[in-house]
Structures are given as C-alpha cells and as structure tokens.
Amino acid sequence: MTAPSPDRRRFLAAGAAVLGAAACAQPWLPGTARATGRPLPDSPFTLGVTSGDPLPDGIVLWTRLAPDPLNGGGMPDAVCPVEWELAEDERFRRTVRRGIAQARPELGHSVHVDVRGLRPDRPYWYRFRAGGQLSPAGRTRTAPYAHQRGGALRVALASCQNWQHGYFTPYADMLAQDPDLVLFVGDYIYESAPTSTAVRRHEGEGEPYTLVEYRNRYAQYRTDPDLAAMHASAPWVVTFDDHEVDNDWAGEVPQDPDKQSHDAFVARLTAAFQAYWEHMPVRASAVPHGPHIRMYRRLEFGRLARLNVLDTRQFRTDQATTQQGAEASSMTMLGAGQKRWLLDGLHGSPARWNLIASQIMMAETDLLPGDGKLWSYDSWDGYQVERNALLAEFAGIRNPVVLSGDRHLTMISDLKEDFADPDAGVVGAEFVGTSVSSNGDQDEVAFHAQWDPLKADNPHWKMIDCHRGYHLFDIRRDGIDAQVRVVDSVVRPQATARTPARLRVEADEPGVHVV
Structure with missing residues (x-):
C-alpha cells in the first residue's frame, strides 16, 4: 500500500444521523423468521461499524443491529433488511457499490457484506441504514494489486x-x-466474571457460557x-x-475438565464461536459449524x-x-x-x-x-x-x-x-x-x-x-x-x-x- 497521505489522517465523525422512523421491512423475507413491520427501536447501531480481510478487489463490511446491546441486543425476533453503501469519497457523492443485506435474529442481527469488484490499493467509505436510521461512517482500504512490487x-x-x-x-x-x-x-x-474491584466492571453475573451471554460480553x-x-x-x-x-483451552479440552464436562465445553465452544463470528469482519468461510470454525x-x-x-x-x-x-x-x-x-x-x-x-x-x-x-x-x-x-x-x-x-x-x-x-x-x-x-x-x-x-x-x-x-x-x-x-x-x-x-x-x- 502507498504511504498514508495527510488527508487520510483525519478521522471520520462517528455520530449517527437519525433519518426517521420508517418501517423495517417488507412483509416476508427468505429465512427462518418473519420480517418485522414495526419501526426499529432507536439507535440500532450502538456497536458501530468495521471492515476486514482486504483483498485487491474486495473487503468485508460489518455491523450489528443492537439498540439494547447488553441485554441480548434488543431487536425484534425478525429478519431486518439493512441497506449498505460504499463510496470513493467521505461525503458519499461517488457511490460505487450499494445493496441490501439481511440482519437475521439467529445471527444476532449481525451483517457481513463481502463487497467485490473494487479497485486495488485505495480508500473507500461505507455506511449502513436500517429502519430509516443511519450508521456511523467507516473508512476502509483494499489491498494492492496482486503483482504490485514496492510500496509501503x-x-x-x-x-x-x-x-x-x-x-x-x-x-x-x-x-x-x-x-x-x-x-x-x-x-x-x-x-472472566465481574469483580467489584475492577477499573470497569464486566456485565452479567458470571462467566459467559451461553450464546446470549457471549453476545452481551462482545457488545x-x-x-x-x-x-x-x-x-x-x-x-x-x-x-x-x-x-x-475459556482460559488456556486446547482443542476440546477446557482449562478445568473436572468442572466442565466434554459435552458442556463443546456447547460452550459452539456459543463462543457463534458470538465471535457475529462480531468480527470475516468472510463466510469462517461461519462456524458447531464447535468448529475456520480461522x-x-x-x-x-x-x-x-x-x-x-x-x-x-x-x-x-x-x-x-x-x-x-x-x-x-x-x-x-x-x-x-x-x-x-x-x-x-x-x-x-x-x-x-x-x-x-x-x-x-x-x-x-x-x-x-x-x-x-x-x-x-x-x-x-x-x-x-x-x-x-x-x-x-x-x-x-x-x-x-x-x-x-x-x-x-x-x-x-x-x-x-x-x-x-x-x-x-x-x-x-x-x-x-x-x-x-x-x-x-x-x-x-x-x-x-x-x-x-x-x-x-x-x-x-x-x-x-x-x-x-x-x-x-x-x-x-x-x-x-x-x-x-x-x-x-x-x-x-x-x-x-x-x-x-x-x-x-x-x-x-x-x-x-x-
């Protein structure tokens, strides 16, 4: 990649603009849950945005709808369409890609958009919209052309x-x-479980074991x-x-096998990997299969x-x-x-x-x-x-x-x-x-x-x-x-x-x- 230019050193403001309380979706969308016809709760983009795993022609864009982030997310048990937009400028005057992704309840209403067809080694700006509400804007960058030599x-x-x-x-x-x-x-x-002597206290009542508990910790x-x-x-x-x-786990062996049975730890791995996928900007190749994930x-x-x-x-x-x-x-x-x-x-x-x-x-x-x-x-x-x-x-x-x-x-x-x-x-x-x-x-x-x-x-x-x-x-x-x-x-x-x-x-x- 080329050396950073001065204009890239300006950070994009991360304030969300609310554009209204439009209905969330059409009556039906593919999947296991019905799309909600009610307005979304306020501030669905509390967890921000990010991008990851850059390719010369592609990038993964991520967000998760979570208006009540520490209590399971606070979203209706329904599929919600999320518009996404990618532009060549931070004012979004030169949009190059746009589309609609489905935020699904079984995936914690997380969104992973694997955008392709981009130009190598250049910055892009992106954002999401759901229920008439706009996410913070993010900035990302594609990898250099595969045969490019030099650069930084x-x-x-x-x-x-x-x-x-x-x-x-x-x-x-x-x-x-x-x-x-x-x-x-x-x-x-x-x-680790919450402690009253911490600089900042962990949420919850103990260590996470279930999917909802891991979601709350990531949130x-x-x-x-x-x-x-x-x-x-x-x-x-x-x-x-x-x-x-879990501290010092190895394969399917927990730190304390005398306290966590194999079946219980496999269930914990399954929950932990699911929550990890839901909160990271990684491709579909990393979608977990039970207690296994390809990272x-x-x-x-x-x-x-x-x-x-x-x-x-x-x-x-x-x-x-x-x-x-x-x-x-x-x-x-x-x-x-x-x-x-x-x-x-x-x-x-x-x-x-x-x-x-x-x-x-x-x-x-x-x-x-x-x-x-x-x-x-x-x-x-x-x-x-x-x-x-x-x-x-x-x-x-x-x-x-x-x-x-x-x-x-x-x-x-x-x-x-x-x-x-x-x-x-x-x-x-x-x-x-x-x-x-x-x-x-x-x-x-x-x-x-x-x-x-x-x-x-x-x-x-x-x-x-x-x-x-x-x-x-x-x-x-x-x-x-x-x-x-x-x-x-x-x-x-x-x-x-x-x-x-x-x-x-x-x-x-x-x-x-x-x-």
Missing part, C-alpha cells in the same frame, strides 16, 4: 484487551498513527469509544486466542507481504505438564493440516516479507536462571519438537517475521534454529506485542526485578517492556521499521502515548535490531 504497508499489532483491567486508551494513539491495517491476534474479550467491549473509533478507521484482520472461550487463512499485499494468520487453539494437543511432556514428538500446536498449509504457503510465497500471525509466543522463554530450563507450556515452548521443526524450515524462507501476543508485555526476539545452542543461526524475528489493557498499569520496578535476571538465559531477547500499548510497523521492500507505542496509563479514559523503542528488520538479514 503500515500495520498496527494489538492483542489482549481486558475490559476490567482498564480503558482501551492505546487505540486513541493508534488512530492518530493511521495504520493501513490493524492485526489483532487474540483475547478480544475476556470471559460491552464494542461500546468502548476508542475501540469503536479504530474499528471505523481501518480494516482489521483478526484471530482468537483463549479468552474468547487460519492467508492475505496478500502485492509482492510486498504475505500474511499467514494462524489458529493455535483448535488443533493443539492438551498442554504438557512437564519438560519431558513438552519435548514429546506427539505434541502439536497447529495440527497436521494447518502445518502443511503454513509450510506450503511459506515455501511457495512470492512475497518479499512472510508474516506469521501467531497468537502465542514462538521464541523461547527460559524462566529458570542458570542451568536447566523452565518453560510456560501454553506457549510454543510447550510444543518443542514442532516449534523447532518449524524454525528449521524458516532457514529456507525469505524474511519470516512472527507477530504475536498473549504475554501482556513487549518481548522482541531473534528466532533461532535451536535455542539450546548459543551458536545456532538466526532464522527470523518475532514481535510479541504488549496488551491493550490486560494487567493494567504495571509496576516497572517489580517488572524488571522479575524479568531482568532472566536476560542472560535468553540472549535472543532484544527488548522487553511492561507498558500497555501496541506495535506499529512500516513495511517496505528494504526493511521493516517498528515502533513500540505505549501509553502512560489505562486506568483513566485518556492517556499520553510515547515510543520507548524503535527497531528494524533488514530485508534478507534474519533477526531484529534496536535502532
């Missing part, structure tokens, strides 16, 4: 936004930086104004980690970058509990099918940069000072054989860069062919992005007292930091310039942002360097 791509990496731990203030700064794309690698919501998160503004300003590419369902996929940005989005939850074996277990050859994070898909996509890539969105940290974290190893078994360290085999493949891949989350800290590392060998070659770079709000405002002194003694055992770490925020990447043919963007606080609705570190990955030189 600005990507923001985010993850781990816990409503109860703080406000989503990093998004206000992200909005000002005007990325071409937001890559969110997991923990969009947290399934609460969507009402954060900074998150809503960022959703409306750029296309998103999303994948989930564990907290969208690993590949997006192209000309010949500049190929983005491989992983699913490190559905296909993994249950976490090991010992070092010996973590070194077993039977342990898999990706599953056989996804692993073949990933390797085929890496080896056959025509792109300058091969990006891998992995929810879980890939580089080693040795938690034991001195001799021996101590690993976190939920990360790639708990799947040693598969991880090491994948890193060996990286040696034959052009410019592999892993973008991760999960850890609630910034941890930027060289990826090595063998972390047990100090002299092993560097085969890539990894950026573990800090959390948007999870862990709240951490004590820097305590953080460094915990982590600094481990640096000698992890010489591949290039930078660690405990602040909340996100990472920003400017990707060009000759290199990737990365900024660690952090805020001073997430316990207040406003914050001040800064850049504590800048890093660079040179093309065809594996590893990352602090600038």
Whole structure:
C-alpha cells in the first residue's frame, strides 16, 4: 500500500444521523423468521461499524443491529433488511457499490457484506441504514494489486484487551498513527466474571457460557469509544486466542475438565464461536459449524507481504505438564493440516516479507536462571519438537517475521534454529506485542526485578517492556521499521502515548535490531 497521505489522517465523525422512523421491512423475507413491520427501536447501531480481510478487489463490511446491546441486543425476533453503501469519497457523492443485506435474529442481527469488484490499493467509505436510521461512517482500504512490487504497508499489532483491567486508551494513539491495517491476534474479550474491584466492571453475573451471554460480553467491549473509533478507521484482520472461550483451552479440552464436562465445553465452544463470528469482519468461510470454525487463512499485499494468520487453539494437543511432556514428538500446536498449509504457503510465497500471525509466543522463554530450563507450556515452548521443526524450515524462507501476543508485555526476539545452542543461526524475528489493557498499569520496578535476571538465559531477547500499548510497523521492500507505542496509563479514559523503542528488520538479514 502507498504511504498514508495527510488527508487520510483525519478521522471520520462517528455520530449517527437519525433519518426517521420508517418501517423495517417488507412483509416476508427468505429465512427462518418473519420480517418485522414495526419501526426499529432507536439507535440500532450502538456497536458501530468495521471492515476486514482486504483483498485487491474486495473487503468485508460489518455491523450489528443492537439498540439494547447488553441485554441480548434488543431487536425484534425478525429478519431486518439493512441497506449498505460504499463510496470513493467521505461525503458519499461517488457511490460505487450499494445493496441490501439481511440482519437475521439467529445471527444476532449481525451483517457481513463481502463487497467485490473494487479497485486495488485505495480508500473507500461505507455506511449502513436500517429502519430509516443511519450508521456511523467507516473508512476502509483494499489491498494492492496482486503483482504490485514496492510500496509501503503500515500495520498496527494489538492483542489482549481486558475490559476490567482498564480503558482501551492505546487505540486513541493508534488512530492518530493511521495504520493501513490493524492485526489483532487474540483475547478480544475476556470471559472472566465481574469483580467489584475492577477499573470497569464486566456485565452479567458470571462467566459467559451461553450464546446470549457471549453476545452481551462482545457488545460491552464494542461500546468502548476508542475501540469503536479504530474499528471505523481501518480494516482489521483478526484471530482468537483463549479468552474468547475459556482460559488456556486446547482443542476440546477446557482449562478445568473436572468442572466442565466434554459435552458442556463443546456447547460452550459452539456459543463462543457463534458470538465471535457475529462480531468480527470475516468472510463466510469462517461461519462456524458447531464447535468448529475456520480461522487460519492467508492475505496478500502485492509482492510486498504475505500474511499467514494462524489458529493455535483448535488443533493443539492438551498442554504438557512437564519438560519431558513438552519435548514429546506427539505434541502439536497447529495440527497436521494447518502445518502443511503454513509450510506450503511459506515455501511457495512470492512475497518479499512472510508474516506469521501467531497468537502465542514462538521464541523461547527460559524462566529458570542458570542451568536447566523452565518453560510456560501454553506457549510454543510447550510444543518443542514442532516449534523447532518449524524454525528449521524458516532457514529456507525469505524474511519470516512472527507477530504475536498473549504475554501482556513487549518481548522482541531473534528466532533461532535451536535455542539450546548459543551458536545456532538466526532464522527470523518475532514481535510479541504488549496488551491493550490486560494487567493494567504495571509496576516497572517489580517488572524488571522479575524479568531482568532472566536476560542472560535468553540472549535472543532484544527488548522487553511492561507498558500497555501496541506495535506499529512500516513495511517496505528494504526493511521493516517498528515502533513500540505505549501509553502512560489505562486506568483513566485518556492517556499520553510515547515510543520507548524503535527497531528494524533488514530485508534478507534474519533477526531484529534496536535502532
């Protein structure tokens, strides 16, 4: 994508204009529910708009009708037609596509419009109308032409936004930086029960288990104004980690199988995936089938970058509990099918940069000072054989860069062919992005007292930091310039942002360097 121009740095006002109380629909529409003939409740677009998964000729547009967002949505149990419009200008004087989508009650009255026939590498503006009421306007952008060389791509990496731990203030700064794309690698919501000591209290009475409960939790998160503004300003590419369902789940195994039977957890997975689909700007290929959803996929940005989005939850074996277990050859994070898909996509890539969105940290974290190893078994360290085999493949891949989350800290590392060998070659770079709000405002002194003694055992770490925020990447043919963007606080609705570190990955030189 071309470098952002000054006019793209203006954010579109997100106020909804009410145009009247027209009836919602015709008497009958295809589907399982009757179309309502009554006016819609006021303010159906409380959850805003967003777009996602850009193609050179297409984009997914999303909204959900929810006039009472924290109580099941508040819509009639009926199909409602929603008009959509896509234009080349923010005043909608040059409309290029328009149509009608059906907001269905069995899908939470969510709307996913997969628009095609667009021009590559250009901005578009979009909006929705239902019951005579107009949504906020959103801005999006298509990917470059498939064979385009050069150009630039600005990507923001985010993850781990816990409503109860703080406000989503990093998004206000992200909005000002005007990325071409937001890559969110997991923990969009947290399934934890409400607590009275939280900065902001979760809705509901406990953890979500049913579809309505998950819908309410997503709806609460969507009402954060900074998150809503960022959703409306750029296309998103999303994948989930564990907290969208249950902490540290693996395959069809919950965190606490002694408390959640297999059948009960399968029902929970089914509800969680349905709510996830309803709230994310993803294509119909991701429509869930019971407790299964297809989220690993590949997006192209000309010949500049190929983005491989992983699913490190559905296909993994249950976490090991010992070092010996973590070194077993039977342990898999990706599953056989996804692993073949990933390797085929890496080896056959025509792109300058091969990006891998992995929810879980890939580089080693040795938690034991001195001799021996101590690993976190939920990360790639708990799947040693598969991880090491994948890193060996990286040696034959052009410019592999892993973008991760999960850890609630910034941890930027060289990826090595063998972390047990100090002299092993560097085969890539990894950026573990800090959390948007999870862990709240951490004590820097305590953080460094915990982590600094481990640096000698992890010489591949290039930078660690405990602040909340996100990472920003400017990707060009000759290199990737990365900024660690952090805020001073997430316990207040406003914050001040800064850049504590800048890093660079040179093309065809594996590893990352602090600038």
